[in-house]
Amino acid sequence: MALVSEFLGQLTLAYGEEKDPKFPTVVPARDFDPVRDATRIDAAIKTKGVDEQTLIDILTRRSWEQRKEISFEYERISKKDMAAALKGALSGSLEAVMLGLLKSPAEYDAAELRASMKGLGTDEETLIEIVCSRSTEEMVTIKRIYREMFKKELDKDVAGDTSGNFAKLLLALVQTKRDEPTNVVDYEKIDEDARALYEAGVKRKGTDVGIWITIMSQRSVPHLQKVFERYKSYSPYDMKESIRKEVKGDLEKSFLTLVECFENRQLYFANRLNDAMKSKAAKEKVVTRILVSRCEVDLMKIRTEFKRQHRKSLYQTITEHTKGDYQKALLSLCGGDD
Structure with a gap:
């Protein structure tokens, strides 16, 4: 009996570790x-x-x-x-x-978040990218590290630096109240959430953003993927089109980032890298941040998505749009051509 329970324990451990596999x-x-x-x-x-x-x-x-x-x-x-x-x-x-x-991925994210809010003005782009793209597990660690590094609470800093519904959404995400994924598919709840998203937005005049925030910050990612699929049976537009029609500015960017990350997080990063390198003022900050923060997490998968989506490897694109020692460092982090 002891052998059986030990074996089952190992199975559970192995399964638990697979929850968020790494592709460094x-x-x-x-x-x-x-x-x-x-x-x-x-x-x-x-x-x-x-x-x-x-x-x-x-x-x-x-x-x-x-x-x-x-x-x-x-x-x-x-x-x-x-x-x-x-x-x-x-x-x-x-x-x-x-x-x-020289920083761990969580220390790096915490430092980037702090820099985006310190001093005059806020770097909303960085704030949106990090808060909306990190998993619950990553965000829990970032909050702890942020407190240790800066002796401040991340949610208080976010609240002090943003306003309105944009602040409410970011705070809801920072508070990490998202449900854990489960093997049970609750079709009734999926239908209920899809209808609620439709009735709070496209169906009515003016958007009840609060309902959107609650659903998108609290439901598990697999559940939301099914909700967005079901949503199409209520709305003439998919979720991303609905967001573009209903909200604007930083709130729109945040909701779009969330939906893109729920659908395929690595594709979101691949597109961010492509846009950053192809923009007139090559956004080196964005390129640096993604390669440094994801090289020990999922950059191999981001590379795969990049090639699939843009018909050119990330390695080739870095070669074309950067130069000198900076280019050499990025190519080394990229870890090879596809």
Whole structure:
């Protein structure tokens, strides 16, 4: 009996781990030697003119856990903080990539969120991208890290920096009240939610945004995917078209981001990368943020979606739209051509 229960326990564990599988392009390096890496980084920074290639080779091909060990050894060897040393040695887009890689994905997201709200004006684009595209699990970690890093609560900062329905939606997402996915398909609830979305929007004059916010911030992702499918039997428009007709500005962008991420999160990131690189002022910030924050999460899958959607690999697109050491760092994070 003990053997059977142990076996079942292992099955449950294995199944639990599969809940959010990873598709990274950056994985832990084999034969890892943090002292050797730290020594090479120290020499690269001290070299006249800085040896950027060595910094790229090491930092873009180690996992975050390994980079943390390298930072520790670097400080021991050189008596300097590695982030400060890199800041002094590098500049511009390459500096942003290298410093980003010294943070865990959650620390990086927390820092990006803080930067988007600090000082005058708000960078709504960053706020929308991170808050609307992260899973509940990721958002729970980001909130904890945000509190540890900045001694502030993320929801309070969001509330203080945004207003109206846009603030209500972001706060509802930050509060992470989303249902856990279940194996039971509740067709009655799917129909009820689809009809509620239709009656709160397209069917009436003026939109009852509160109902949209509740449904989209609290229902599980598999449930919502079925709701949007069912929605088409009530509305002459699909959910995205309805959003474009009913709301405008940052609220529209937020709802669209949510729906795109519910449907296919990696495709959303692939399209963001494509738009950012093809825009006149190539939005390096967006490209940097997605590659740094997703390289240990799902960048391999984003690459697949990119090729499928845009008929060109992410690797080729980076090659065409970036240059210099920044390009080399991005291509290394990208992890190969498709």
